[in-house]
Amino acid sequence: MEDHPFASWLGRTETVEDELGATQARAAAAMLDLPSNSFEPGTPLPPLWQWFYFLPQAPQAHLSIDGHPQRGGFMPPIELPRRMFAGSRLRFLQPLRIGQPARREGRIRAINQKSGRSGKLVFVTVDYTYLQNEQCCIEEQQEIVYREPGAPVPAPTPSELPAVPEGAWTRMITPETPLLFRFSALTFNAHRIHYDRPYAMEAEGYPGLVVHGPLTAVLLLELVRQHTTRPITSFNFRGQAPLFDLAPFRLVALPGDTEVALEAQAPDGSVALRASAGLG
Numbered sequence: 001m002e003d004h005p006f007a008s009w010l011g012r013t014e015t016v017e018d019e020l021g022a023t024q025a026r027a028a029a030a031m032l033d034l035p036s037n038s039f040e041p042g043t044p045l046p047p048l049w050q051w052f053y054f055l056p057q058a059p060q061a062h063l064s065i066d067g068h069p070q071r072g073g074f075m076p077p078i079e080l081p082r083r084m085f086a087g088s089r090l091r092f093l094q095p096l097r098i099g100q101p102a103r104r105e106g107r108i109r110a111i112n113q114k115s116g117r118s119g120k121l122v123f124v125t126v127d128y129t130y131l132q133n134e135q136c137c138i139e140e141q142q143e144i145v146y147r148e149p150g151a152p153v154p155a156p157t158p159s160e161l162p163a164v165p166e167g168a169w170t171r172m173i174t175p176e177t178p179l180l181f182r183f184s185a186l187t188f189n190a191h192r193i194h195y196d197r198p199y200a201m202e203a204e205g206y207p208g209l210v211v212h213g214p215l216t217a218v219l220l221l222e223l224v225r226q227h228t229t230r231p232i233t234s235f236n237f238r239g240q241a242p243l244f245d246l247a248p249f250r251l252v253a254l255p256g257d258t259e260v261a262l263e264a265q266a267p268d269g270s271v272a273l274r275a276s277a278g279l280g
């Protein structure tokens, strides 16, 4: 491990506290077209909505060209320029409750260099624990990937979507700019690929604005919550290819006995994000 280029970042920690105010949950509900008046102090926060809290606190002067906090603080100073959210694995042990102080403890678990079809990749695995009243409510393992500039990413050509299995729940999403903007604002995520079209296209080589991986994950889990009242005990997702604001994409959920298999299908029918939600 001594010759690991970022050895001193392994085990690095970060703690963020939050009052879990109701206003933020109500704003998230508005973004998701859900009634916002049900979020009172004491209400359980829906699974994945913890991403609307524990916001990054880097001063404006400490942002990089891509809008993220400069690397070399909590996140290692990886030189590959293109940051993406690659995936996450979560266990929901008990709900966080709105209006009560909570804490998120982060720890760098692993930093792995890989070689992919798109070129050099570095994955940073971050463990997060969300606590309230000193009880662990959520465990999360996030994968953030940094990749080299590489070739421009082509837009998928819209085509007929594959037939969905019987019993599947589906929803079409039109990723309009105001939706992407509101998700960036709610997560205080200034990554320019999500709202700055010239930057996304000219600097990072995407064909349009990039849909946040966590937004697609939230929309998938909301599709599940819309169809079942069973508690959600876990959620795993992995982004396989980016989605863009250029055309509608489809969410598909196939319920099983103990889990729901989920995918977000790009306009050409390929799977952009695969996920699963565990049911209690």
Ligand SMILES: C/C(=C\C(=O)SCCNC(=O)CCNC(=O)[C@H](O)C(C)(C)COP(=O)(O)OP(=O)(O)OC[C@H]1O[C@@H](n2cnc3c(N)ncnc32)[C@H](O)[C@@H]1OP(=O)(O)O)C(=O)O
Pocket (backbone or CB within 6 Å): 083, 084, 085, 086, 087, 114, 115, 116, 117, 118, 119, 121, 123, 143, 145, 147, 189, 191, 210, 211, 212, 213, 214, 238, 239, 240, 241, 242, 243
């Ligand atoms: C928020 C936020 C940012 C965002 O939300 S960005 C938008 C959401 N994220 C995405 O759209 C990412 C979609 N994924 C991709 O574009 C590609 O999967 C990626 C990450 C560029 C890698 O593609 P490659 O074709 O270069 O990689 P390979 O398929 O050849 O695989 C090479 C090895 O990497 C492993 N791997 C690939 N993808 C993932 C993944 N998503 N999670 C974990 N590991 C992954 C793959 O298994 C191979 O590993 P081996 O050990 O088998 O070599 C914000 O910034 O905050």
